[in-house]
Each structure stands twice: as structure tokens, then as C-alpha cells.
Amino acid sequence: MxxxxxxxxxxxxxxxxxxxxxxxxxxxxxxxxxxxxxxxxxxxxxxxxxxxxxxxxxxxxxxxxxxxxxxxxxxxxxxxxxxxxxxxxxxxxxxxxxxxxxxxxxxxxxxxxxxxxxxxxxxxxxxxxxxxxxxxxxxxxxxxxxxxxxxxxxxxxxxxxxxxxxxxxxxxxxxxxxxxxxxxxxxxxxxxxxxxxxxxxxxxxxxxxxxxxxxxxxxxxxxxxxEPINHFVANFIGESNILPGKMIKDFEVEFVGKKFECADAGMRSGEKVEVVLRPEDLDITTPEQGKLVVTVDTQLFRGDHFEIVGYDEDGNEWLIHSTNPVKDGKKIGLTFEPEDIHVMRFGEKEEDFDARLEQYEED
Amino acid sequence: MFKKNANTAPEATFKETWQKGDWATKLSFIIMGISQLKNKQWLKGLIFLISEVAFLVWFFYSGISAISLLSSLGKIKKLTRVFDEKQGIWVTKQPDSSMVILLFGIVSIILIILLLILYYVSLKSTRHLYALNRDGKHIPSTKEDLATLLDSRLHQLLMFLPLAGIFAFTVTPTIYMITMAFTNFNQYHPIGFSWTGLQSFGQILTGDMAGTFFPVLGWTLIWAVAATATTFLFGVLLGLLIESKGIKFRGFFRTLFVVVFAVPQFVSLLMMSMFWDNAGPVNSWLQRMNWISQPIRFLQDPNLAKITVIVTNMWIGIPVTMLIATAIIQNLPQDQIEAAKMDGANPFQVFRSITFPQILFVMGPSLIQQFIGNINNFNVIFLLTGGGPLNSKFYQAGSTDLLVTWLYKLTMQSVPDYNIAAALGIIIFVISAIFSLLTYRRTNAFKEG
CATH class of the missing domain: 3.40.50.300 (P-loop containing nucleotide triphosphate hydrolases)
Known part of the structure; x- marks a missing residue:
């Protein structure tokens, strides 16, 4: 060093x-x-x-x-x-x-x-x-x-x-x-x-x-x-969808009532966590193919992308960045890769966070 | 004002008015107001007419003689004995009072100028009436005229009194005083005096007064520079000191100094004059402590007195500068000072390169005012030393006399020299004006303003 x-x-x-x-x-x-x-x-x-x-x-x-x-x-x-x-x-x-x-x-x-x-x-x-x-x-x-x-x-x-x-x-x-x-x-x-x-x-x-x-x-x-450490960092740096969730086991997390494969590990099973999904990581597809289904509420043209706000059936707000426009009020499906999910523990210190990340990334 | 008039062409030329106007218009060129009266503008016409009549009456009864006497300022200059042939005896004749003749002469000239202005105004009014008649337009009646005077031309009505006041109480006396500088109105010619041209200026600059004038001028400038510089410098330092970190009870200290400034100046000056006296508290205390055997002649020794007045003036002048400097210091951006420190400046260098130049920048114009004020600082000198100690080499002046206090002595003491005093006043004005102009134009505040 x-x-x-x-x-x-x-x-x-x-x-x-x-x-x-x-x-x-x-x-x-x-x-x-x-x-x-x-x-x-x-x-x-x-x-x-x-x-x-x-x-x-x-x-x-x-x-x-x-x-x-x-x-x-x-x-x-x-x-x-x-x-x-x-x-x-x-x-x-x-x-x-x-x-x-x-x-x-x-x-x-x-x-x-x-x-x-x-x-x-x-x-x-x-x-x-x-x-x-x-x-x-x-x-x-x-x-x-x-x-x-x-x-x-x-x-x-x-x-x-x-x-x-x-x-x-x-x-x-x-x-x-x-x-x-x-x-x-x-x-x-x-x-x-x-x-x-x-x-x-x-x-x-x-x-x-x-x-x-x-x-x-x-x-x-x-x-x-x-890999933001907590809600504040995730929110302050860039835009994000932050949702409450629960760790099922290593590399599997539950949020909006569904289980998803993820890339995070090292937490207790059943631990309450927060899940971050960046708007640009969400891809739009048909409702049938989507891991999630949301209804488009509003859409703003930002020049290099469209900023789309939609709500899923539980009423959670979803922010999506897309290069293609969608129709207001239309149901769309959202897909994402397991690596796009970032899981954050509550009150984790930076050293612990770094140690945990190192541990399972080596595996 | 003048430009506006020049740009709009008059409705008719005076020439046209004269050639094509009716008898009343033509007559108005000689007798003011006729045209107005003919057009039923009674009030205006009467004012013009009465003004002219009154002026002519005054002019022939006294105006002519007043002006003709102005060139000689009276025939009899001295107490003279003449043989009265009617009574067959010698009689003593008082000299003609030149002061009165001069005053009347000046007033006469001003009255003539005013009448000429009025004549021009009446001519313009006549021309206006001619144009209105020619074009068949409505001619305002007296009532309408009065109404516009209270409405759209209210500013003219309101300005009349102040203007009259300025003429009567400022312009006339100033001209009167200035003209005195060109006479020999002095102790040898107290009643009847004559024009002497630039003699008094010559007397001051090269003649018998030069031996007093130049040393007094020199001291005046030294005093003005020293008084301005010391109060400014120490006022700024005091302001910085009170504003610096770690000083507690700032408000209290500031108030303490301002008290000096709050007491009427003449009271503190008279008190200080007693304080420094040979038998005053300072000397008696020093003597009682057996530190000195003879009293220190604070106000009697020519050189020491100069130092004493400068020091005493600091005591009075510093609080004012301190207050202004405090306001400026509080408004200085802190990050500039930090930036300077960052570049390696120690506190003194910060003061010299950052704080002081910026205080100087803001206070520049007020410093010039203070300097001019100090050139004419009558109070401090007159109340502290009275110009003393007397200097036998000087004509009616002491060692600490400024030009203004000397001027005062020249007019108010038993042997007055009004002509020298008047010339001195003009010289002081010229000096102050030159200094102001030169320095104002050099200040950054002026350049940016």
C-alpha cells in the first residue's frame, strides 16, 4: 500500500x-x-x-x-x-x-x-x-x-x-x-x-x-x-428503487411477495433487508415474460432516456429508465438479472460490509 | 435642460414676431406686458408691466448712481476738511462708506441681470402669444395659467422661493466677499477703500504677508496630513483589534470609545485645553510625583503644541474612523483572508495586503473629505490653542494657526484686514478644490462608480 x-x-x-x-x-x-x-x-x-x-x-x-x-x-x-x-x-x-x-x-x-x-x-x-x-x-x-x-x-x-x-x-x-x-x-x-x-x-x-x-x-x-451500503447512499447516489425485503437464504431474496435469485450472501436467513434496483437495470418486456408487472403512470422525456414511473399491484412505485417510450396506463413486464439486485442490511458498518462482500466474492 | 430647448424649434422666431406682430406685440418689445394685457392675461401682463416700471423708477433714482459709484467706491476716502463756500467755514467730511457702495453696486448689477432675464421671459411669452394668435389657437386665461402653475408646472412654483433665497443669502454675499479680495479694505482704509486689483493676492504670495502665509500653509498641510493619517491608521487598527478573535465584550469597548464622539466636540476640546495647561492636571500631577520640576509647556511651546494638537485630535477622531472601519471589516469576505493565509501570509501580511487595501478602497473618498475638513479644521485649533503660542515672526498668527484660524484673526481682531482675509478665503478654496479634484479622480471608488 x-x-x-x-x-x-x-x-x-x-x-x-x-x-x-x-x-x-x-x-x-x-x-x-x-x-x-x-x-x-x-x-x-x-x-x-x-x-x-x-x-x-x-x-x-x-x-x-x-x-x-x-x-x-x-x-x-x-x-x-x-x-x-x-x-x-x-x-x-x-x-x-x-x-x-x-x-x-x-x-x-x-x-x-x-x-x-x-x-x-x-x-x-x-x-x-x-x-x-x-x-x-x-x-x-x-x-x-x-x-x-x-x-x-x-x-x-x-x-x-x-x-x-x-x-x-x-x-x-x-x-x-x-x-x-x-x-x-x-x-x-x-x-x-x-x-x-x-x-x-x-x-x-x-x-x-x-x-x-x-x-x-x-x-x-x-x-x-x-453496492451502496444503505438506504441513504443508494438514494443519494444516482436514482434507485428501494424496497423492503427478506433474505431467504444465500443468493435468494424475497420482495414484493416473490422470491428472486440474487448475488448477495452472508446474511442470516429470514433477515429483514432492503433491496436496491437501479432504474436503468430494469428492462421492459411483455407482461407475460416479466418477472414483475407494473402499470405505467407517468413518463418524462429526459433527452437521452425516458423516465417512466409505474406502480405494481401492491402499490409500490417503480422508476424505470428506458430508451423506448411506452404508453401511459399500459401494463408492462419488467425483467432484471440476479446481479442487478443489491441487498442492503440495516445498520451495517462499513468494515463489516466490506468484509462480507470480500468473503462471498472470493468464493 | 438647455439641450431640450435647443432641439425643439421655436414656434416662431423673434424676427418674425417683430415684423408680423400687431401693435401690442411690437410695443411689448419695449414695454413688457402689453401683449399679455391685450390678450387678457391680466396677471401676467401686470407683473411684467409693474416689474418694468418699478425697475425703471429704481434705476433712475438710485440704480445709476449706485453703479457709477461702483467703479470708484466713493470719492472721499479719508476724513477731509473742505471749505464750505456757502457758509464760509471749514467743515469736516466723513469718508464715503465703500462697504455700502460696494453692496449696493453688487445688488444693482444682480437686479439688472434679473430684469434682463425677466425681459427674455416676457419676450418668449410675447412670441408664444403671437404664435397662438397666428395659428388661431386658444389663449390661456389668467385662471388657467394659475391652474397649470399648481399642476404641471408646480416644480417651477416650488423652486421660486428656494432660488430667491439662494440669490439673496448665498450668491449675493459670496460675490460681495469675493470682490473684497480685490480692494484695499484693511486697517488703514476701514471706511473708504478702493479697488486694487490683485494687490492683496500679491501681498499674500510675494509681499509682506508671504512670511506668514507660507509657514502657516505649510503647517496647515502638515496638520491636515498628520491629523487625517493618524486618525485613519489608528482608527482602523483599533477597529481590527476590537474585531479580532478572542476579544470579549466588543460592544462595551466600542461604546467606550464612542462616548468621546458623543460628547459635544467643543466641550471635550475646551476640557482638553485645560487638561494640557501649564497649571492643568497633567502638569500638576507630574510635578506632584516629582518627575518634573518645571511644567511641560504642552500648549505654549511652538513645537510641542503642534504635537499636542495632533495627539488630542487623534483622541477625538479615532472613534469615528473606528466605527466606519468596523463596519467594513465585518463585511470583508472571510474566505479572502483564509485564502491569503493559505498562500502563507502571516497576520501582519494579511492586514497589509488584504484587509488594509480594501478598507482604503472603501474609505478613500471619505478620507479626502476628512483631509479637506482638516485643512479647514477651525474647532480643534481654535478651542485647543487658539492658534497660539504667538509667533513674533508672523503677522497676526501663532505657531499652530491654520489658514482658517488665521483668516478668523485677520477679520475679528482689533486691526482687521478684510481684503487679505477675503483673498485668503479664495486661496483656501482653490487649494481644497485642487486637492479634492486630484485625489477624488485617483480613488478606485471614483473610477468604479
Missing amino acids: VKPIIELKNITKRYDDGFTALENIDLVIEPGKFYSLLGPSGSGKTTILRIIAGFTDATEGEVIFEGKKINDLPANQRKVNTVFQNYALFPHMDVFDNVAFGLTLKKRPEKEIRERVLNALKVVQLPGYANREISELSGGQQQRVAIARAIVNEPKVLLLDEPLSALDMKLRKDMQYELRELQQRLKITFIFVTHDQEEALAMSDEIFVMNDGKALQSGTPVDIYD
Whole structure:
């Protein structure tokens, strides 16, 4: 295993009024990877970022940077840099001075400053903008300047606090590609905070899903999408049909009153569970051939697919993504493979979940 | 306003009105109001007519003489004895009062200008009537005129009083004072004085007053810079201090400083003047502690007095800046400060590169106002030191006198030099205007505004 660059050990943040923002957070960040902290507003992801940056002190726990504890190291001495949500550019300086700020403070020779600043501007694709005023730039350009200002100091870790949330849809998509590319070129560790699951899935090597100050699950985007640990993660990442069910035995689960073959094991027989079926895994067929029969209620055209909502005879709602339209009010059959079913236990810890998955996947 | 008039062509030219108008229209060119009276606009016509008659009567009875006297400001300049041939005795004649002659002359000129404006207005009205008659349109009656005056032209009615007030109480006195700068109205010519052109300016800039003017101007500028800079700098620092983390009872501290600002300024200044006195509490306490044997001459020593007024002014001026700075500091985006720290800035560098420039950006225009205000800061100097200690090299000025307090002494003391004072007033105005213009245009707030 690669030596981690940042480790958070058992971090807890409690405010004076008793509010707990973070609870027992353990994170291991390896160098050169793109990490995302994903969670809804108020889940504590920005607090983690501020603790790593040194703007907030953890109530308990250790922040370790390259093997050394840095809890008491002031922000200006940590080898991390941040891109802020509102860019935090200095409005009284032009682009060059903004980017050069850190280097000027370090009293680098003028020639070196000039070279590095112009280079950083080239990296963020803003060559020739050095003498512009900040107020003359568009939101996307300000964003790039903020990134240039952060990378010009050659930090080992770059923290990005929802940097794309103020941009429009198209620009956000473009910036996702650029950020990813930038990270791979610079080989700096990125820790990216976002509430946008698409953003996190698209860019990250690894995602930490957070809610209510707790880290719920970590893993590669594919892992988290395919095997969410609980109801919250399944619901928050992508769209899903979540149904109550019962484990009959290994590789067989019962829900909506029927038994289905599945790919999950390692649970007690008869245990109450939740079953996740992704809408794009459901295929439409005739009612006779379907494993399930639903009546189509509404249908929305989303451009690349149709989003169909239907109800089965028990009244459960089903969300289906299909490339072909169906008629409203028509009965349709749904089929899916055993691997498309994902079974989640109630209250399972991440370690247990990982251990269980490992156990039967080896078999 | 003027553009609008220029764009819409008049209904008729004055030439056409004169050539094609009836007898009343033609007569209106000489006697105002005839045309209006003929068209049954009684009130308007009467106002025009009475104005002209009243003006002419006044003009021939006193206006002509008032204006003709204006060029000489009176024949007899000094107390003179003349031989009265009728009575066959010598009589003493008082000099002509130039002040009154000057005032009447200026008022006469203003009245003539006002009448010329009125004449133009009446001509336009005549032309309008001519055009209405020519086109066979309805001519508004007095009643209708009054109605529009209360409705669509209400702003004209409402502006009349303020405008009259400005003319009577601002424009006239200002012109009167400005003209004094071009006379020799001083202690040697207290009643009868004459025009001397730019002599008083010459006296101030190169003549016998230059030895006082330039040192006083120098001190005025030093004072204005020092007073503005110290209150600004320490006010901002105090604001930062109170706003910084870990300070408790912020409201209490802020109030404590604002109390100074809440007490009427002249009270605190007079109190401070006593406080620094040779026999004041500071000196007597220091003497009682046996730290000094002689009282420190805070307000009597020329150099020490300058420092004392600047320090005392800080005490009065800092709370104001502190309040403004606090408001700005509270509104500074926190993430900019964090971004600067992230780039390796220590607290001092954050202040120098981020906080201070942005405070300066917002406060720039108000700083200029403070600077101009300090150039003319009469209160602090007059109440603290009275301009003293007296400087024997100066003409009627002390070591801490500013241009304005010197100006005050030139007019209010036993030997007045009104002409110098008036010229000095103009010079102060010019200096303030130049500084304001130069600096306002350089502030970023102005550029972006």
C-alpha cells in the first residue's frame, strides 16, 4: 500500500452549543489521487476540508500529514492550498498579482515569480489574462484564476470547496473534464467537496459519502454506485428503487411477495433487508415474460432516456429508465438479472460490509 | 435642460414676431406686458408691466448712481476738511462708506441681470402669444395659467422661493466677499477703500504677508496630513483589534470609545485645553510625583503644541474612523483572508495586503473629505490653542494657526484686514478644490462608480 499523505484519525468536531458537526471520522488520503467528499448540505464535508486546511480545530482526533501530526500547525505553514467556493480572489489586485500573491510573500526572485505565474495561467488555459482586473472576468475565468493561484504554490494537496457550484451547467461539465485532466497532469492530490453526485462520480478516484457528520461509505465511484451500503447512499447516489425485503437464504431474496435469485450472501436467513434496483437495470418486456408487472403512470422525456414511473399491484412505485417510450396506463413486464439486485442490511458498518462482500466474492 | 430647448424649434422666431406682430406685440418689445394685457392675461401682463416700471423708477433714482459709484467706491476716502463756500467755514467730511457702495453696486448689477432675464421671459411669452394668435389657437386665461402653475408646472412654483433665497443669502454675499479680495479694505482704509486689483493676492504670495502665509500653509498641510493619517491608521487598527478573535465584550469597548464622539466636540476640546495647561492636571500631577520640576509647556511651546494638537485630535477622531472601519471589516469576505493565509501570509501580511487595501478602497473618498475638513479644521485649533503660542515672526498668527484660524484673526481682531482675509478665503478654496479634484479622480471608488 502507498504511504498515505493525509490521515484523519477519529476526528470529532463539536461546537460550543453542543452541535456535533463531525463524529469519529477516519480518512486515509493517498498521494496523487482525486478524492471527493460527497454529501448533502450540512453533512460536515466542508468542516473536514477546513480541518485539513487548518482553519478549524478538531475537538478530538489527529490530523496527520506525511506521517507527522499537524493539529497545531497554522494554516499558512501547511502544504495544502484551497480553491474556495466563491473563489476568494482579491478584488484590489489584477490576475497576475492574485496568482503571484503566495510567491511574493515567500520573496521568490521576480523572474521566477513571473515564470511560474505565467505557467500556472497557461495550465488553467488563461494565457494573456495576466493584466486583467478581477472584475473584468467571467465566473468561469475567476474560477480558473482561483485554481491557478492555488497550484502556483505547488501544494501537495489541493482542497476544492464546491468550486463548480456557481457555474452554469455547460461550463460545469467542461470544468469537470479540465479538473480531472489537470489533476492527472500535475499529480497533486485533489480533495474535492461537492453535493453533486454526478460530479463526484465523474471525476473521482475515490468517494467518501457523508451524512450528518458521519462517513457512511468510501470506495471507487463504481463500487459505491453498484453496492451502496444503505438506504441513504443508494438514494443519494444516482436514482434507485428501494424496497423492503427478506433474505431467504444465500443468493435468494424475497420482495414484493416473490422470491428472486440474487448475488448477495452472508446474511442470516429470514433477515429483514432492503433491496436496491437501479432504474436503468430494469428492462421492459411483455407482461407475460416479466418477472414483475407494473402499470405505467407517468413518463418524462429526459433527452437521452425516458423516465417512466409505474406502480405494481401492491402499490409500490417503480422508476424505470428506458430508451423506448411506452404508453401511459399500459401494463408492462419488467425483467432484471440476479446481479442487478443489491441487498442492503440495516445498520451495517462499513468494515463489516466490506468484509462480507470480500468473503462471498472470493468464493 | 438647455439641450431640450435647443432641439425643439421655436414656434416662431423673434424676427418674425417683430415684423408680423400687431401693435401690442411690437410695443411689448419695449414695454413688457402689453401683449399679455391685450390678450387678457391680466396677471401676467401686470407683473411684467409693474416689474418694468418699478425697475425703471429704481434705476433712475438710485440704480445709476449706485453703479457709477461702483467703479470708484466713493470719492472721499479719508476724513477731509473742505471749505464750505456757502457758509464760509471749514467743515469736516466723513469718508464715503465703500462697504455700502460696494453692496449696493453688487445688488444693482444682480437686479439688472434679473430684469434682463425677466425681459427674455416676457419676450418668449410675447412670441408664444403671437404664435397662438397666428395659428388661431386658444389663449390661456389668467385662471388657467394659475391652474397649470399648481399642476404641471408646480416644480417651477416650488423652486421660486428656494432660488430667491439662494440669490439673496448665498450668491449675493459670496460675490460681495469675493470682490473684497480685490480692494484695499484693511486697517488703514476701514471706511473708504478702493479697488486694487490683485494687490492683496500679491501681498499674500510675494509681499509682506508671504512670511506668514507660507509657514502657516505649510503647517496647515502638515496638520491636515498628520491629523487625517493618524486618525485613519489608528482608527482602523483599533477597529481590527476590537474585531479580532478572542476579544470579549466588543460592544462595551466600542461604546467606550464612542462616548468621546458623543460628547459635544467643543466641550471635550475646551476640557482638553485645560487638561494640557501649564497649571492643568497633567502638569500638576507630574510635578506632584516629582518627575518634573518645571511644567511641560504642552500648549505654549511652538513645537510641542503642534504635537499636542495632533495627539488630542487623534483622541477625538479615532472613534469615528473606528466605527466606519468596523463596519467594513465585518463585511470583508472571510474566505479572502483564509485564502491569503493559505498562500502563507502571516497576520501582519494579511492586514497589509488584504484587509488594509480594501478598507482604503472603501474609505478613500471619505478620507479626502476628512483631509479637506482638516485643512479647514477651525474647532480643534481654535478651542485647543487658539492658534497660539504667538509667533513674533508672523503677522497676526501663532505657531499652530491654520489658514482658517488665521483668516478668523485677520477679520475679528482689533486691526482687521478684510481684503487679505477675503483673498485668503479664495486661496483656501482653490487649494481644497485642487486637492479634492486630484485625489477624488485617483480613488478606485471614483473610477468604479
